[in-house]
Amino acid sequence: MTRPSSTKIPGRKVACLGGFSAFVPAPLPPELEWTPNLVRALSDADRLIGRLAGEGGSLPNPHVLMRPFVQREAVLSSRIEGTQATLGELLAAEAGAAVERSPDDLREVGNYVVALEHGIERLKKLPLCVRLVRELHEKLMTGVRGDSAKPGEFRRIQNWIGRPGSTPATASFVPPPPDDVEPCLAQWEKFIHEQTLPPLVQVAMAHYQFEAIHPFLDGNGRVGRLLITLFLVERRILPTPLLYLSAFFEATRRDYYGGLRAISEQGAWDEWLEYFLNGVARMSEDALGRAARINALLSNWRVAAAGGGTNTPMLLLDLVAANPFVTVNHVAEKLDVAFTTAQRAIIKLEKLKIISEVSKAKRDRVYCAKAIFEILEEPAHLIPSGEF
Numbered sequence: 001m002t003r004p005s006s007t008k009i010p011g012r013k014v015a016c017l018g019g020f021s022a023f024v025p026a027p028l029p030p031e032l033e034w035t036p037n038l039v040r041a042l043s044d045a046d047r048l049i050g051r052l053a054g055e056g057g058s059l060p061n062p063h064v065l066m067r068p069f070v071q072r073e074a075v076l077s078s079r080i081e082g083t084q085a086t087l088g089e090l091l092a093a094e095a096g097a098a099v100e101r102s103p104d105d106l107r108e109v110g111n112y113v114v115a116l117e118h119g120i121e122r123l124k125k126l127p128l129c130v131r132l133v134r135e136l137h138e139k140l141m142t143g144v145r146g147d148s149a150k151p152g153e154f155r156r157i158q159n160w161i162g163r164p165g166s167t168p169a170t171a172s173f174v175p176p177p178p179d180d181v182e183p184c185l186a187q188w189e190k191f192i193h194e195q196t197l198p199p200l201v202q203v204a205m206a207h208y209q210f211e212a213i214h215p216f217l218d219g220n221g222r223v224g225r226l227l228i229t230l231f232l233v234e235r236r237i238l239p240t241p242l243l244y245l246s247a248f249f250e251a252t253r254r255d256y257y258g259g260l261r262a263i264s265e266q267g268a269w270d271e272w273l274e275y276f277l278n279g280v281a282r283m284s285e286d287a288l289g290r291a292a293r294i295n296a297l298l299s300n301w302r303v304a305a306a307g308g309g310t311n312t313p314m315l316l317l318d319l320v321a322a323n324p325f326v327t328v329n330h331v332a333e334k335l336d337v338a339f340t341t342a343q344r345a346i347i348k349l350e351k352l353k354i355i356s357e358v359s360k361a362k363r364d365r366v367y368c369a370k371a372i373f374e375i376l377e378e379p380a381h382l383i384p385s386g387e388f
Contacts, residue, residue, distance in 0.1 A: 022168075207276070
């Protein structure tokens with residue numbers, strides 16, 4: 001492929017006070033060359049996300065499985081930004097267990113879950129738009145680091161991307177000046193609703209554009225990744241949000257940031273689109289494989305736990321599907337049953353080797369369905385499986 005020329009750079013540099021230049025992205029879409037590699041990547045991504053939509057939507061309980069997938073996405077998206085909380089810590093804390101991780105880290109990750117669930121609910125009444133972007137940011141950043149990121153507010157000062165200690169003059173990328181943020185976002189919103197490009201190509205372009213605008217003081221990467229999922233749901237490409245790209249971006253972090261930067265510096269749209277579409281294909285396979293294996297476990301466990309005169313163990317299995325970590329108090333509260341009833345249900349699943357104790361405390365014991373947790377914890381599968 002030929003090296004992109006300067007005439008393909010999708011934006012302009014503007015001189016700013018302080019002796020540095022900021023990049024203002026041009027309105028989307030760019031001119032696109034449909035190379036054989038790009039057509040093949042789009043075909044692969046469309047086929048696999050279509051399979052995920054069809055088979056994922058027909059799974060017995062996609063709504064139950066959605067939550068641990070959301071939580072996994074929250075951990076991985078936050079990890080890209082440097083937050084160190086693990087999936088196990090997030091799930092255990094939600095189940096009422098005490099964990100050693102900083103409450104600030106847990107709050108950051110937990111806010112991502114809240115923001116995504118808020119976005120999915122809001123899409124029932126509101127299209128994907130700048131207003132929703134602000135709402136997502138408010139949910140994401142409230143209560144985090146003293147609210148210094150101005151939750152829900154677009155920046156009024158210049159920001160930049162670079163190594164710690166860098167200045168706008170030494171930064172690797174300087175997004176638009178504050179006065180250009182809202183006009184750029186208005187163009188971004190127009191592109192989302194007026195374009196007739198293939199949806200996966202459109203969302204790949206929109207993701208780059210949002211990150212290039214960098215409209216907030218903090219949280220831009222996480223909001224941008226949230227918007228990918230919400231776009232797929234709004235366009236009904238997926239019936240439920242089972243597909244997340246943060247695992248792919250985290251595993252290929254250098255390629256992710258390099259691809260975004262290469263568009264601004266060289267107009268390298270083809271490379272970025274092929275990378276993004278490959279991520280959609282690989283994560284569609286990955287999500288379908290995980291969901292199918294978890295559902296197979298749950299199906300077998302329901303057969304084993306059936307009978308006994310009470311349905312509490314069966315209800316407990318639904319809780320385990322949403323969060324493999326449980327405590328007696330948490331189960332009693334969620335199922336609105338007595339402590340002893342919850343305890344008996346846990347003991348039954350423990351005897352069936354569905355869950356096992358993972359704490360060593362005599363009180364407030366924590367149990368985990370390790371088979372489900374291990375599926376959720378597996379690294380992303382980046383190589384085509386050939387099974388779909």
